[in-house]
Amino acid sequence: MNIFTGVYYWGKRLLKSLQLFFLLAGPGxxxxxxxxxxxxxxxxxxxxxxxxxxxxxxxxxxGPVAYYVQEMTVRLGAVTKRGHAEAIFDAFxxxxxxxxxxxxxxxxxxxxVTEFIGMTAALAIFGIPxxxxxxxxxxxxxxxxxxxxxxxxxxxxxxxxALNLVYIPCAxxxxxxxxxxLKNGLIPHFPGGFxxxxxxxxxxxxxxxIAPWMIFFQQSAVVxxxxxxxxxxxxxxxxxxxxxxxxxxxxxxxIVTGTLxxxxxxxxxxxxxxxxxxxxxxxxxxxxxxxxxxxxxxAICISLASSWAFGEVFGWAHSLNKKVKEAPxxxxxxxxxxxxxxxxxxxxxxxxxxxTLFVQVxxxxxxxxxxxxxxxxxxxxxxxxxxxxxxxxxxxDFTIVIVIIIxxxxxxISALFPNLFR
Amino acid sequence: xxxxxxxxxRNYLRRKFPVISEINRKYAVPRIxxxxxxxxxxxxxxxxxxxxxxILFYKFYTVVANPSQNNPTVSAGGVEKK
Numbered sequence: 001m002n003i004f005t006g007v008y009y010w011g012k013r014l015l016k017s018l019q020l021f022f023l024l025a026g027p028g029x030x031x032x033x034x035x036x037x038x039x040x041x042x043x044x045x046x047x048x049x050x051x052x053x054x055x056x057x058x059x060x061x062x063g064p065v066a067y068y069v070q071e072m073t074v075r076l077g078a079v080t081k082r083g084h085a086e087a088i089f090d091a092f093x094x095x096x097x098x099x100x101x102x103x104x105x106x107x108x109x110x111x112x113v114t115e116f117i118g119m120t121a122a123l124a125i126f127g128i129p130x131x132x133x134x135x136x137x138x139x140x141x142x143x144x145x146x147x148x149x150x151x152x153x154x155x156x157x158x159x160x161x162a163l164n165l166v167y168i169p170c171a172x173x174x175x176x177x178x179x180x181x182l183k184n185g186l187i188p189h190f191p192g193g194f195x196x197x198x199x200x201x202x203x204x205x206x207x208x209x210i211a212p213w214m215i216f217f218q219q220s221a222v223v224x225x226x227x228x229x230x231x232x233x234x235x236x237x238x239x240x241x242x243x244x245x246x247x248x249x250x251x252x253x254x255i256v257t258g259t260l261x262x263x264x265x266x267x268x269x270x271x272x273x274x275x276x277x278x279x280x281x282x283x284x285x286x287x288x289x290x291x292x293x294x295x296x297x298x299a300i301c302i303s304l305a306s307s308w309a310f311g312e313v314f315g316w317a318h319s320l321n322k323k324v325k326e327a328p329x330x331x332x333x334x335x336x337x338x339x340x341x342x343x344x345x346x347x348x349x350x351x352x353x354x355x356t357l358f359v360q361v362x363x364x365x366x367x368x369x370x371x372x373x374x375x376x377x378x379x380x381x382x383x384x385x386x387x388x389x390x391x392x393x394x395x396x397d398f399t400i401v402i403v404i405i406i407x408x409x410x411x412x413i414s415a416l417f418p419n420l421f422r
Numbered sequence: 423x424x425x426x427x428x429x430x431x432r433n434y435l436r437r438k439f440p441v442i443s444e445i446n447r448k449y450a451v452p453r454i455x456x457x458x459x460x461x462x463x464x465x466x467x468x469x470x471x472x473x474x475x476x477i478l479f480y481k482f483y484t485v486v487a488n489p490s491q492n493n494p495t496v497s498a499g500g501v502e503k504k
Binding site for chain 1: 451452454460471474481
């Protein structure tokens, strides 16, 4: 065999692998980019406005953290062919199962309300009334699932994921100093020293990077997609690419607000968009579109996470590959969650700030449980076989889980007692 | 110790929602092997949740005690904190 034949076969193998990857990619990229939801974008915008580029290094660390947590769901889903809710019921019994399921339903619904807050705030900048936003979002999301195929839903979702990258051109528009980014952003340090305020922001960034719905969503998506044990390496690659994208988007949001809004108190991404519009109309517009898209991406994943979980536990047909007639309860849960969350935002004087704070607190009750169950299941040889955690993975995963539990708990407590860490 | 009220509620729910009873029966016995590590992790989780419930009750008490300091609002389409 000469060198040309070798290169030909190598190229053919590579092309086949790439084709297979594009077929299997989806859940990891979607979940990671949906992680940059309305709340996430607000946190990054506020982080940039407070500390400039100073905390970019921390987000770089959070990329692998998100990857290691989500990678476990790929293995668990592909090996057990069960979503996370069903896996908890099966392995830990009805008590922990009901706790996780009901807590997930509450967290998802409250988070969905916050996504609607972000979306209505973003489109209000363009003069679109909130009721039109809610109707439009529900209609588009309804269309996405009623097409009757997981594949169709996934590809439309990936299209919205691509729109999430709008923050990258935004960062080029503001002409940031690359030297400053490299010098101040990538060298680990705490701008202004380690104090309560910076601690609060570190916790907020962790809180937005790892959310309980992500664990449930990705595992169910892996099962619905029909991924097998042999597909695990592609699932891991999909998750790794997603984690890179999520960090890149977060960093570019920080670069935008860190360049133009440094030192200004920013409470929401919508406020940041309005402030940026004063400097550059297109920049503010891009940021507002990005915020709407972030909320939309979060909403499409979160509402599905609940429907999948209920379907798994109650034994209903629960796949996007089923028609409405074949899986009526699955779609009913999906639409009830979506429409009620949208309606709450339209209630005049609804305590939306309290709901936003409550999300963080309720998420803190579910996240540690979901993570602990995940790691215990991944160590169960009977269930996982050769795909169980290795010693190295256990060291990494345990460290990550313990740190996340401590910091997210402190974040939840800080939501209840705002002056504690400020 | 039997609590008649709880038993009555439980029986009512069983009659009304047989699906839930079925799920409870199906998952009555945890499938995972109860190793010391699993038992310890579940115990820690229970303690953690009890702590969180205690903190939430404390917060609820402070909200009830000082309602004027705890009523932020926001309207759809824009943040409007009080």
